Amino acid sequence: MTAGEPSRGLPVVTVFFCKADRIYETLEPIDIRYQISLPPGSSLRAIERSVLWYTEGKGEEDLEIHFFERLTDRAAVSGAAPEGRFAVGLPRSPLSYEGLIVKIRWCVRIRLFFASGRDFVSEHVFDLGRIPAAISGKVS
Amino acid sequence: MRLPRFFAKKRGDRRTGAEVWGSIGDALFHSILLAAGLVFAAMLLTGSAVPEWRINHHFLEARATVVGKGLARRAVSGSTESTWQPCIRLQYPTTTGPEEAWAVRGDPAANRSAAAKPLAAISLGSELVCWYDPQAPGVVVLERGYNWWMWALTLLLPGALIAFGGSGVARAFAAWGKxxxxQAALGNRPLPTGRKPGLEDCPGVPSCEDLVNSPGTILAFRLPIESGESWTLLGFGLFALLWNAVLVVLAVNAGFDLLGGRIDWLLLAILVPFLAVGVAGIVVFIRALILATAVGTTQVEISDHPLLPGGRYEVLLGQGGAGVFTxxxxxxxxxxxxxxxxxxDTRTERVVVWRTSLNSWQDVQLAPGTRFEGRGEFQVPATAMHSFNSEHNSLTWRVVIRGRPxxxxxxxxxxxxxxxxxxxRLGPSDQEATP
Structure with a gap:
């Protein structure tokens, strides 16, 4: 379970992964359940739910979407908030990787679009595969 | 109303510009380029291209009588000098009645006598073919045709600005509010997707097609060499060639000066360091060329490809050449x-994060016409990261041969x-982890 930022007018998005350690094998299904607490008086006009990987480190960021869903009509938005759930099968690659200058991170993002025009994104990282972190110049 | 923030915190300690301001800046930059291209194109079209087009397509032909000759004097802006344009006074019939006007003949000249030369061949009362503007019969020309340089300029410069600016504006608007x-879901940026027969697609893993199309002489596949050495050699060669070409031009100038009895000390002072760099460039290139050819070819073969974590593979080194390798x-x-x-600048940083020696040999004696063969075995760690390649980041596995001749x-x-x-490694216990 991961929680979003605390109040101060910001929504709170809580995500529950189907595995407590959030480490998934390749081709394994991932089941995501989430809860959204909106600030008083605010209303949503769209929700985007995505599963993606991105690179971090020294290089420019590369990002690839594995699953993306945008809910815009009133019925779909009210069906996806304040609680929602979605599931998707994970691919064979790329695996999560903690390198020295290249890192690959998998995450679930819930992005909320408010009627006022602002948006808020909540990101929750998980691991695909069990690759140990790289150690500088390791020689075996 | 809330203004967009200039900075928005991303992950970790990285900060990036807020998306709204980034989009506005991107759209503004490309809009300026687009506007500049449109203004430039409009100026070229209305100032030169359209008048030229009208002369060639709308002006009417007539036979004119030469009634006068003269030179139009034009002051050169920012200078006390003038240019002289030969002109001819023509009388010609038009659809609205006879007309009389000046027409230019030939190119302007810097001095008066040169400008008057083409006029000497034209006598008063002679007849010439002319073309006049039916909308303004007083405008008449003696030559038609196109200035292709001007048309190329009209199409290329503003065209490039309009294409670059327009595509940028379109891209900025396509990304607006998304x-x-x-954007990533809508964008069509397919990653390289590796596939091994019998296995599912592997997004982000390079394809192995180019690595398994060369059978080995002893083991299953012969691996292609990374061409870094060849590119380095080419780079050294090009540098030596271009640098010494400049050096020759400077040296020829200095030589002519010396033959003429003059000594340009500044040129000679520049030539000395240029000569030193030029000679060094040639030496480095020849050294790299000799090293690349004298060491002999290196061939590596492998028992299977692509590799899988936990797998054990045989690797064969074949080293050609002559002499002793320490x-x-x-x-x-x-x-x-x-x-x-x-x-x-666009920079690339490389770090070797894992290395294992397969085998090594000391004091290897090579005879011409034969090759040294040595074997090694590579056990891929079960937790090895796979090869990966995206637009700006990659993880590359390679067999590396280090030799000291x-x-x-x-x-x-x-x-x-x-x-x-x-x-x-999906198992029943994994499936039960769902809360």
């Missing part, structure tokens, strides 16, 4: 490579290999 996830080593490395922008510097030759992700 999250980066939505040492030869065969190793496998994993290198991380990240490409990033630094100001206006006697009397020559150490050489390094690399042969990329691909490691695919291990087969999935």
């Amino acid at each position: 999250s980066e996830e939505r 040492s030869l080593e065969m190793a496998v490395e994993l290198e991380e490579q990240a490409t990033f922008r630094q100001g206006t 006697a009397h020559w510097p150490t050489f390094i030759r690399s042969f990329p290999v691909l490691i695919y992700p291990a087969a999935p």
